[in-house]
């Protein structure tokens with residue numbers, strides 16, 4: 001099912017499934033990316049912050065060199081890191097150089113905050129007390145205005161945001177000349193974020209779901225309602241977790257550096273209405289009990305407007 005695609009609000013086609021590369025260690029990520037492309041993945045999700053875009057690029061080149069796949073068949077995603085949110089094009093250029101590419105298909109604002117561009121570290125500057133060096137006098141709309149300018153450079157096919165809550169989107173949209181094509185958010189039956197998904201749908205912003213397995217170690221593969229549905233269909237729990245997003249009309253990103261899992265994660269099944277009802281009831285129960293599970297929330301000390309964190 002890796003050939004399923006959606007059309008973004010600017011007409012660009014995006015695959016339903018992608019390979020994630022966060023925490024994919026150097027020495028492993030090149031072969032993971034190369035293997036994924038050769039086995040049918042077309043979307044590779046990366047970011048400057050992950051510190052491995054050079055190897056991701058090598059994996060892409062290896063797969064292209066093996067034949068059968070051309071650059072234009074691929075959908076490469078990168079994200080500008082928070083220390084570059086006032087220097088968007090410079091951030092993009094760094095990623096392109098590392099990747100060895102002259103354009104990315106989608107470029108995202110990784111998080112809507114500014115860490116000190118002139119701080120004591122390129123990615124994670126700190127203050128003398130050890131806390132993160134964050135510039136509080138910052139408006140994320142200014143970053144978006146710089147993102148919009150990239151569309152004229154030929155270095156990006158589409159632009160979007162990541163980790164945008166409903167509150168932040170509502171701040172951004174009245175000022176946007178270009179509506180973001182994508183909002184990449186953590187999403188799973190344990191963190192449905194329905195208010196964001198609904199707003200994005202209404203505004204024509206495509207959802208890319210990250211950490212679908214619950215991130216490191218894939219803990220959501222143990223969730224009881226997920227396991228039950230997997231048993232019913234004689235598939236792995238991971239298949240149910242990934243298929244959930246395609247049933248919701250989203251793109252899903254699964255990270256693995258393990259060839260067998262990269263292959264296994266290509267399997268997407270059509271979940272029935274009954275399956276989705278059971279997963280939605282699980283989401284509703286966790287929401288009502290205040291037990292939704294957010295696995296990725298860096299300690300920035302900023303209120304991004306997510307109800308479970310505000």
Ligand SMILES: NC(=O)c1ccc[n+]([C@@H]2O[C@H](COP(=O)([O-])OP(=O)(O)OC[C@H]3O[C@@H](n4cnc5c(N)ncnc54)[C@H](OP(=O)(O)O)[C@@H]3O)[C@@H](O)[C@H]2O)c1
Nearest residue numbers: 020021022210211212213214215217218238255256257258
């Ligand atoms: N925009 C953002 O701020 C943001 C934040 C987080 C993630 N992302 C993107 O989304 C991608 C996916 O999210 P994620 O990396 O947090 O987590 P994830 O894809 O939910 O889970 C990855 C973990 O699950 C394991 N795994 C993979 N396939 C499995 C399977 N079939 N069965 C059991 N375990 C399996 C992986 O192990 P092995 O690798 O050892 O196989 C890894 O430990 C990221 O890599 C990144 O590209 C974006």
